[in-house]
Amino acid sequence: MDELPIGRRVAYWRGQRKMSQQVFADRIGRSKSWVDKVERGDRRLDKFSMLYQIAVVLQIDVAMLLDRDLERGSTALGSYEQRELDDLRQALERSAPAAAIGRAPATPLHELAQSVNHAWLTYQYARYGVLVRGLPGLLRDSRAADAYHRGDAGRQAASLHGQVLQIASSALRKFGESELARLAADRAIGSALRAEDELLAAIATSRMANALLAMGRARPAFEANMVMAQRLAPADPGAADPARLSVYGSLLLQAAMAAARLGDNEGVRELFRLADEAARVLGGDRNEYWTSFGPTNVELHRAAAAVELGEGRQAVAIHENQIDHRALAALLPERRAHHLLDLARGYLLVGETGHAGEALVEADRVAPWEIRGRPIAHELMADILRRTKGAAPALVTDLATQMGARV
Structure with a gap:
């Protein structure tokens, strides 16, 4: 990642906002010396939390700091370069926590949690150039925290590292890197287990299943989603916790997509019946565990499953007649564009x-x-x-x- 252009952009927008280095430093909680090093390119600037904080202070979109496409026009790869994808691949290959044992983490857990939250938003806003450039550093930081902390802090650190791995898995699958996506999701399952978070483990399993589906392995993808869905199935949906219900519903949707790939029309219908029930109980679109599960997402997946089954007319009819377009417009950009x-x-x-x-x-x-x-x-x-x-x-x-x- 070429840091000098980022520093120059910070300096440019700071100048546009008529802020001195000292005023800017005060507003972001850093020293004037720190700002000077960033603007000269002598200091790395790849933490999501700091990038977003700078963007807020400068009153610009964070993409204007990192997305070089805004300057040079789009390339065949869109908003990232192969070199940057290679950096992410290398960071992922070194992401096993054992590799970081003994290293004190440089980032406090509360700051790391903020960066992970921003990374999720970056993914759901489909800012993949920003994401690819920031994920290697976030993987390193979360891996170090996961290896270092114990007790309650250790479980939180494991959860954060697992979430970063899930974000990486989802992004890599979109880039066509299915095997790497599967590896990231597999490691995310291990992190979720260390975090003792059943729902996080279930979603990580679903992301691994998505990678398998992208690799053409629909049967194991279906089975992985169904095993977790059956484990989380509420005896009384009306009394279920919203987070558990959202994860359960999301697993059903992913299982339905795998069933559609297998040509199982009856299975697809039954899975959507169950997902409909969960969404009705939930009462609206939510984003528990970053699933975007709710009535609207059920219909988006219903249309996608119709496409997989070769029923294009039905997919179009679902879009025109069954989807609440106001609710669709309220979803995050990644979901809307994917639909x-x-x-x-x-x-x-x-x-x-x-x-x-x-x-x-x-x-x-x-x-x-x-x-x-x-x-x-x-x-x-x-x-x-x-x-x-x-x-x-x-x-x-x-x-x-x-x-x-x-x-």
Whole structure:
């Protein structure tokens, strides 16, 4: 990660806000010397909590500090570079806690927790360039904390490290790095067990299952989700804790996606019946354990499962008639853009190429990083261009150019 441009950006925006180094330092709780070193590129700036704090003080989006695409235009990989992905891979390969035994953590647990919270938000806002650049440092910090602390602090540290591994797993799966995603999720399960957090372990298992599904292993993915769902199934859903109900419902949705990949229509229907029941009891869309589970997400997965079953018309009908679009607009960008990708696939299944292009353009408007940095989105764009008769609409052509596709 090239730190000098980040420091220059901090200096630029500080100047735009007419703040002296001392005033800026006071507002972020650091020394003037610290600010000077950051702006000269002599000090690393890769902690999520500090990046977000600086962005708040400077009144800018954090992406303006880190996403170099804002300056140079999009690349084929979207918002990150292969070198940065390699850095994440290396950090993950060294993420076993045993590698950090004996090292006192440099980051206090409360600050680490704040950084993990920001990393989750960065993922759910689909800011993948920011995420890839910050995750290696967060993996190192959380690994050190996990290896060092004991007792209650040790369980908290294990939970935080497990969450970072889950974020890495989800991001890597989106980048097409399924085997690395599986490795990260597997380690996240171990961390969750050390944290003695059954729900965290269940979600980590589901992320491992998602990686298996991406690798074409639908049967073990289905079984892994079902084992955990059955373990968490409430005897009385009405009396269940919202977090447990959310994790349980999320497992059902992921199992339904695996069942759809297996062509099990009856199994898909039954799983959505159970998920519907859990969502109704929950009463609305929530984000317990970062699952985004609720009635709206159930419908988004129902549409996605229809696409997997080859039922494009049904997927489009679900989008048009069953999804509460106000509730959809209230979801975080990653979920909304992901759904629009599924909708574009549904339109292609029924030969409506123009609508597929419109859905992809809308997805890019919601979350550019979800479209420009994901292999599946590039494949979808190529398919749209191949099927378009004559010249593609201007907005589709513009997006294809920005994605690096041949028009």
